[in-house]
Amino acid sequence: MKLKILVGTMTSTADYVAQAIQMDCADLVSEIEVLLMDDLDISVFDAANAEDALYLICTSTYGSGDVPDNARALYESLGANPQFLGHVRYGVIALGDRTYMQTFCFGGKKFDERLTDLGAQRIGDVWLHDASSGTMPETEGTEWCRTWLAGALQTLGASSATA
Numbered sequence: 001m002k003l004k005i006l007v008g009t010m011t012s013t014a015d016y017v018a019q020a021i022q023m024d025c026a027d028l029v030s031e032i033e034v035l036l037m038d039d040l041d042i043s044v045f046d047a048a049n050a051e052d053a054l055y056l057i058c059t060s061t062y063g064s065g066d067v068p069d070n071a072r073a074l075y076e077s078l079g080a081n082p083q084f085l086g087h088v089r090y091g092v093i094a095l096g097d098r099t100y101m102q103t104f105c106f107g108g109k110k111f112d113e114r115l116t117d118l119g120a121q122r123i124g125d126v127w128l129h130d131a132s133s134g135t136m137p138e139t140e141g142t143e144w145c146r147t148w149l150a151g152a153l154q155t156l157g158a159s160s161a162t163a
C-alpha cells in the first residue's frame with residue numbers, strides 16, 4: 001500500500017507536517033509520496049493513480065475559510081469536473097487556528113466535503129490542528145498519522161508485508 005500526501009499550504013507548515021510523516025511512517029507502507037497541490041487536478045485521483053494507494057489531504061486554511069492559493073486549482077477541479085471517486089480512500093489533516101472561530105480548519109473540511117460528495121471514502125476522522133494551541137503540528141500530526149495508517153491498513157485488510 002502506498003500513501004500519497006497532497007499538500008495545500010501558504011507558509012509551508014503543512015509541507016513540514018507531510019515531510020515529517022514521510023520520514024516517520026516509512027515502515028508502515030511501501031512508499032510515501034508528498035505532492036504539493038500546485039498544478040494538480042482531479043486526475044490525481046484517477047483509478048490508475050489510486051490503485052493500491054491511500055490519500056492524505058494535508059492542508060491549511062486561509063482568507064476567510066478558504067483553501068490556500070496552491071490548493072485552489074485542485075479544489076475547483078473537484079467541483080468543475082466532477083467524477084465518481086468511489087475507488088478513492090483518504091484521510092484529512094486540517095491545519096487552522098481557533099482564533100478564526102467561524103472558519104476553523106475550513107480548508108481541510110472543504111476538501112473532505114467535496115471528496116465525500118464525489119463518493120470517495122474517508123477513513124477515520126478529520127484531524128484538526130489549532131495553531132493557537134502552541135503544539136507542534138509535525139509532532140502531533142505524525143503521531144496521529146501512525147495511528148490512522150495502522151487503522152486504515154487493518155480496515156483495508158492490507159499489511160506492509162504485502163504492500
Ligand SMILES: Cc1cc2nc3c(=O)[nH]c(=O)nc-3n(C[C@H](O)[C@H](O)[C@H](O)COP(=O)(O)O)c2cc1C
Pocket residue numbers: 008009010011012013014015059060061062063064065066068095096097098100103104105106131
Ligand atoms: C491571513 C491568514 C488567514 C487565516 N485564516 C484562517 C481561517 O480562516 N481559519 C483557520 O482555521 N485558520 C486560518 N489561518 C491559520 C492557518 O491556517 C494556520 O496558521 C496554518 O497552520 C498555516 O499553515 P501553512 O503554513 O501550511 O499555510 C489563517 C492564517 C493567516 C495568516
